Amino acid sequence: MLRAATGADGRSGRSAHGQPRTAQLGRGERSFVSTSVDRMTASVTREDREQLNAALDWVDAAPVVTEPFYDWTEPFYDWILSGTFPPVRPRWEDAGARYVEDIEPWERRKLWLLSGAHTLLAFAGLLLDHRTVAEAIAGPWPPSAVELLWCDASRQLPTNLDLPAYCAALSERLSNSRIEHRLTQIAEDGTHKLRLRIVPVCVAKLDAGRLPVGGALAVEQGIAQLRSRSAGVA
Numbered sequence: 001m002l003r004a005a006t007g008a009d010g011r012s013g014r015s016a017h018g019q020p021r022t023a024q025l026g027r028g029e030r031s032f033v034s035t036s037v038d039r040m041t042a043s044v045t046r047e048d049r050e051q052l053n054a055a056l057d058w059v060d061a062a063p064v065v066t067e068p069f070y071d072w073t074e075p076f077y078d079w080i081l082s083g084t085f086p087p088v089r090p091r092w093e094d095a096g097a098r099y100v101e102d103i104e105p106w107e108r109r110k111l112w113l114l115s116g117a118h119t120l121l122a123f124a125g126l127l128l129d130h131r132t133v134a135e136a137i138a139g140p141w142p143p144s145a146v147e148l149l150w151c152d153a154s155r156q157l158p159t160n161l162d163l164p165a166y167c168a169a170l171s172e173r174l175s176n177s178r179i180e181h182r183l184t185q186i187a188e189d190g191t192h193k194l195r196l197r198i199v200p201v202c203v204a205k206l207d208a209g210r211l212p213v214g215g216a217l218a219v220e221q222g223i224a225q226l227r228s229r230s231a232g233v234a
Contacts, residue, residue: 033083112153116197122186123221134177148214156204
């Protein structure tokens with residue numbers, strides 16, 4: 001989640017006097033708001049850079065490999081903004097932003113459903129010798145494991161987030177083979193990601209007196225992946 005500065009004139013950068021506009025923060029014409037973007041972005045490889053720059057007339061030193069924005073956002077404009085804005089601000093909603101009172105449920109939806117699925121697929125997929133998210137989600141049993149995790153997480157989220165439709169769209173996004181989201185990248189710092197993306201779902205489900213089947217499976221796959229790495233298998 002990021003914090004974005006907005007100005008009463010809807011601009012950023014430098015003032016008319018050449019002074020950095022950030023230096024004017026706190027003078028009554030700026031506000032800080034919270035923002036969260038639900039978008040999958042893979043790490044960039046040398047091959048990615050070479051392929052992109054071969055198609056350009058100039059050199060892009062910092063390319064970003066990510067999924068299309070408008071191909072999957074309908075009706076999920078998951079660029080979320082929350083906070084107090086000046087009277088005049090950029091019309092970010094024209095680019096697909098959604099304004100909400102409380103950003104926390106949207107952030108949890110992204111963390112538990114999208115990021116949680118990524119973590120589960122990374123653990124299970126590497127054990128099955130898969131290389132990318134798209135390969136893992138097309139495997140014989142990981143899709144069912146992801147659906148169990150989504151079921152656990154959805155019970156801990158507000159119903160006004162349109163979770164069934166979001167998960168259906170998420171299935172298509174995870175299956176997108178055009179973005180090569182490598183499992184080894186996602187599995188890095190696996191225990192830390194497990195603690196943030198999976199464990200809260202398990203705890204909430206247990207507190208409600210229910211067994212977190214999908215969450216427990218994700219933890220089990222994480223432990224198996226760590227053991228295989230320690231043994232030099234993966």
